[in-house]
Amino acid sequence: MATPSRRRTDGPLRSILVAAGLAIVGLGSQQVTTIPAFLLDSQLIYAPAQASIGSRALVLILGFVGFVLVGGLYLAVTDRGWSYVDLRTPTRRDWGYVLAGIVGSLAFYVLISVLVQFLSLPTADNSVTTYIGDDQTMVLVMIVIVFVFNAPTEEFLYRNIVQKRLYDAFSRPQAVVIASAIFGLIHFPVYAVLSESLLATAVPVAVVFGGAMIFGYLYAKTDNLFVPIAAHAAFNAVQFGLLYIAMEYDLETADPSTSMLVELASAAPL
Template sequence: MRAPARLREDGPLRATLVAIGLAVFGIAATQFTTLPAFLLEPALQGTPTDASIEARTMLLILNFLGFVLAGGIYLSATDRGWSYVDLRMPTRRGWLYVAAGVVGSVVFFVAVSALVQLLSLPTAESQVMDFVGDDQTMVLVMILIVFFFNAPAEEFLFRNVIQKRLYSAFSRMQAVVAASAVFALVHFPVYTAYADSLGATAISLSVVFGGSIIFGYLYAKTDNLVVPTVAHAAFNAFQFGLLYVALEYDIEEAQPAPSHAIDVVLALC
């Protein structure tokens, strides 16, 4: 599909800066949307596990609604409107991409985990355990959150808004890489703060980048937001499922590193 002349004039530098600005705007928006949760449950600011499950759930839901708010404001301000959102039921081919995305992301996760274990590589600790604690009920709530709020909001902002915006200045695959780099960049301050070394930060960011490449590729091939969203949700649910099993059977080594987006939330709280 040929891009309109207006969009073709958009240079790579400007498009990249807009993409970074949108990501930062999305994070900033969460600081406002989550305020009601903090006002209702002050414990969320210190030790989240001391807060009620309802309060923790409310915080996460409001956080991801911040991503939607940021993307919606951008679409409105640029006259793109909600028709810009590629939301429709996937075709048979689309569902095949969903399945491939789920399998691919799980294989990637297992391969990286095995490599980290084999080479004893340093990684930044996931902050999700500070949020979930040993509460298995909260883990099950997290699975619902990733399906209905985390994956939809994150894919909307980083794929349908940011990646699609980059199409005006890059090829599709270049846009996938650029959007994934922006996504990893958002996580840099988080892992720098919580990692023991620069190497641990680099490894954790490479995992974030690789996962984003997979979901970005799904969107680029289908132009359907539902495809990467379902794959993303299923992958995160798989991770939290592993965490549930680890807590159920008291397997410390089996604790995964669930949703990197959750890590960002916890670092900002």
């Protein structure tokens, strides 16, 4: 946590604007950091699912590296330094929150799945699925990427930087809600591009917001970045695990409830 001398006295509006700006720049940074991968393999542009596994893994990894660069640059420019990063060895209490986070995120995931099925809601695709295609091996690679790159970098920027920045002007519960709303809203255009309707866009955005609320709560309660990272990684690993099983056993043609879970798993955010 930041020491009292480092606390800022920004008003609510400025804090929200700074947090939103960091979130937007973080997401936009992926367009820059992934350029080397596209230059090395142009097939990533025209037929990403047909590119080599190495190329597909590289473009995804470089995208997550962008989060670290933006967060690191912010720490340097504001003189907060890397001591601002709340990462430490988890205690027994922390592990309890990790477990609660995994259970909570999966319960939320199931709830959304049931609602999608019951209301026959459409869902937008995730851009990550364009790199997976029907390649089961790439799904397994994604599980590794989730643990090593995705969860650590995303939680670092959007929880330890964006959410923590909001602590200067808001209570922790308020900061969690605001940071989660920002995180959901910046994903709206990402899903809108791949969606056929506003409703189809709203479903994955709701999943993004809900997941951010859960992981943000874990961070706010523990002040240990390891906790949301572990819960986030496990949550996404389960999603990709479902996708792998669906491909292995052709569950997309199974009963409606199973097919819907598969669809949401493939569309759910990282």
